[in-house]
Amino acid sequence: MFGLRPIQETREHTPSFYAATANSQTAFPTLTDDTSADVVVVGGGxxxxxxxxxxxxxxVDVALVEANRIGWGASGRNGGQVIGGIGHTPERFRRSIGDEGIKAIYAMGIEARDVIRERVERYAxxxxxxxxxxxxxxxxxxxxxxxxxxxxxxxxxxxxxYTLLDRDELKAYVNSERYLGGLHNTANGHLHPLNLCMGEAQALATLGANVFEQSRVVAIERGETVVVRTExxxxxxxxxxxxxxxxxxGLVPQLGKQVMPSASSVVATEPLPADxxxxxxxxxxxxxxxxTALDYFRLSADRRLLFGGLSNYTGMEPSNLEGVMRDKMCRVFPQLQSVNIDFAWSGWIGIGINRMPQLGQVRDNVYYIQAFSGHGVAPTHMMAKVTAEKIMGRSKRHDAxxxxxxxxxxxxALLGRPLLAIGMAYYKALDLL
Ligand SMILES: Cc1cc2nc3c(=O)[nH]c(=O)nc-3n(C[C@H](O)[C@H](O)[C@H](O)COP(=O)(O)OP(=O)(O)OC[C@H]3O[C@@H](n4cnc5c(N)ncnc54)[C@H](O)[C@@H]3O)c2cc1C
Known part of the structure; x- marks a missing residue:
């Protein structure tokens, strides 16, 4: 067992491997006057x-307001794993979305990774x-x-x-005694998420959009025209x-009640020798x-092992974060016992009860996207695309x-956290079977 502590946050990036190796720092202005746009977007993830x-x-004439820095939230601190699929088992919602909706969700799960591939190529x-x-x-x-x-x-x-691998075949990919085999594909991959997010924001600014950092939205006036007010x-x-x-x-209470912040953590070792x-x-x-409480890991470009895991429904991290993560990492690769851990950090995942991304409209001219339940690097890109399609006037896949x-x-939050913890404890117990 381990004690817990709140994640230390400031308005700058949480210290992490990503913040330390960002291509450059974004320095978009703080919003200090009254301005207008056709569309305003809140949140720079x-x-x-x-x-x-x-x-x-x-x-479209668009403005974006971010409370802290571009990529400050989950988008700039995640495991960097680019994984296909949108949510889990959409068949559960056949009555609401029909066979066409299910088909559309599976197709978007394939397309999501291509959105990233195209972004990276188009904007270098x-x-x-x-x-x-x-x-x-x-x-x-x-x-x-x-x-x-x-x-x-x-x-x-x-x-x-997708290729099934037995225990021996897996070793050509993941050389650990811990696993019985695996499933390999080249559809998924990995990247430096903060550099992706910052690169996308730079592209946005290049297209003429106004981007504001350190500008928390504190109030929203709704009507035919919306007004977002920052400090x-x-x-x-x-x-x-x-x-x-x-x-x-609680900026929009009805959305806040549908998403539960849950902490996940990552450590980065020192650069490993090439061999x-x-x-x-x-x-x-x-x-x-x-x-349910999975391990996820990969090498960075400078050969650190980035090892992630834990899901804590209190939204806090272990007080001995580095020690807890080292134990998990060494269960997979015991030879890393004496390797230094250079960075350890945590962030909030937005969990929804049914583990499907939430998107839609609070009212005609107010859209939302949230709750990727720990699987959002590629799906956020896809959900952003269909939200833009909808705002432009058409998107059957958004409607699904x-x-x-x-x-x-x-x-x-008061009762929801313990209830979620109990629910997840049940699924974690099933993992042991
Ligand atoms: C430790 C960790 C590891 C993860 N690993 C993976 C992974 O390997 N693969 C994967 O697919 N997914 C992973 N995820 C999940 C993934 O990172 C998220 O699903 C995704 O980044 C969510 O993006 P977002 O833009 O919706 O939210 P966020 O990136 O959290 O962005 C929300 C932004 O909104 C801003 N904001 C909030 N309120 C206001 C306000 N009032 N005014 C202005 N701005 C505001 C915040 O400051 C924040 O920057 C991980 C998440 C974490 C925390």
Whole structure:
């Protein structure tokens, strides 16, 4: 067992491997006067930046306001794993979205990664993007599930092959005694998420959008025209997009009740000698296991092992974060016991009850995107694209997502956290079987 402490936050980036290796620092101005735009977007993570970018690419006059720095939230501190799929088992919502909706969600799950690929190419964003991924099995039933998954990807028309690997074959990708086998694909991959997010924001500014940092929205006036008020200024717009996710708090209470901030953590080792890096991850793939509280890891471009895990529904991190993560890492790669850990950090994931991204409209001219439940690097890009399509007047695929029912956590943050913790403890117990 370990004690917990609140995650230390300032208005600058949380110290992390990503903040230390950012290509450059963004320095967009603080909003200090009253201005206007056609569309104003709140939140400078992947969801907000990409909605704004999609709109700016279509010639819309758009402004973006971020409370802290671009990529300050989950988008600039995650594991950097680019994973396909949108949420979990959309078949649960057949009654609401029909077969067409389910089909559209699976197609978006494939397309999501291509949105990133295109962004990186079009704007020449230096973010160490690499393709290659292994899901790894800890139990025989995981291998059975992988075989079903492999068949499923083929059935939905994923053009990328998924290859089952037995224990020995897996070692060419993930050289650990911990796993029984795996499922490899080159559809998924990994990247430096903060550099991606900052690169996307730079592209947005280049297209003429106004981007504001250190400008927290503290009030919203709704009507035919919306006004977002920050501490020092305001933006009047025809349309508002809310993309503050787990960090938006009670700004819009009905959205806040649907998303529970949960902490996840990552450590980065010192750069590993080339032979040690090649020994543990010979094909430089990103890796994750299928548990509820999963381990996820990969090498950075400078050969550090970035190892992530934990999910804490109090929103806090272990007081001995480095020690807890080192234990997890060394269960996979015992040879890393004496390697230094240079960075350890945590951030908030936005969890929704049904584990499907939440998007839709609070009213005609107020859109929202949130709750990626720990799987958002690629899906945020896709949900941003369909939100922009909808704002431009058409998007059946946005409408399919928006028809999915979402629920508030019963009892709000006070009771919702313990209830979620109990629910997750149940799923974690199932992981042990
Ligand atoms: C430690 C960790 C590891 C993860 N690993 C992975 C992974 O490997 N792969 C994966 O697919 N997903 C991963 N995720 C999830 C993924 O990072 C998120 O789903 C995704 O980044 C969410 O993006 P977002 O833009 O919706 O939210 P965020 O990136 O959290 O952005 C929200 C932004 O809104 C701003 N904001 C909030 N309120 C206001 C306001 N009132 N005014 C102005 N601005 C405001 C915040 O400051 C913040 O910058 C991980 C998350 C964490 C925390």
């Amino acid at each position: 992947f969801s907000g930046v990409n909605t704004a970018l999609e709109l700016a690419e279509r010639g 964003i230096q973010c160490d993007l690499k393709w290659g991924y292994c899901d790894v099995a800890l139990k025989p039933r995981h291998m059975k599930a992988f075989a079903e998954w492999q068949a499923f990807e083929k059935a939905i028309g994923n053009p990328h092959p 020092q200024g305001s933006i009047r717009a025809k349309t508002l997009v809310l993309a503050g996710n787990a960090y938006m708090g 040690l890096a090649a020994e543990i991850l010979p094909a430089d793939v990103a890796v994750c296991d299928p548990r 997502m928006a028809k999915i029912p979402h629920w508030s956590f019963p009892g709000g």
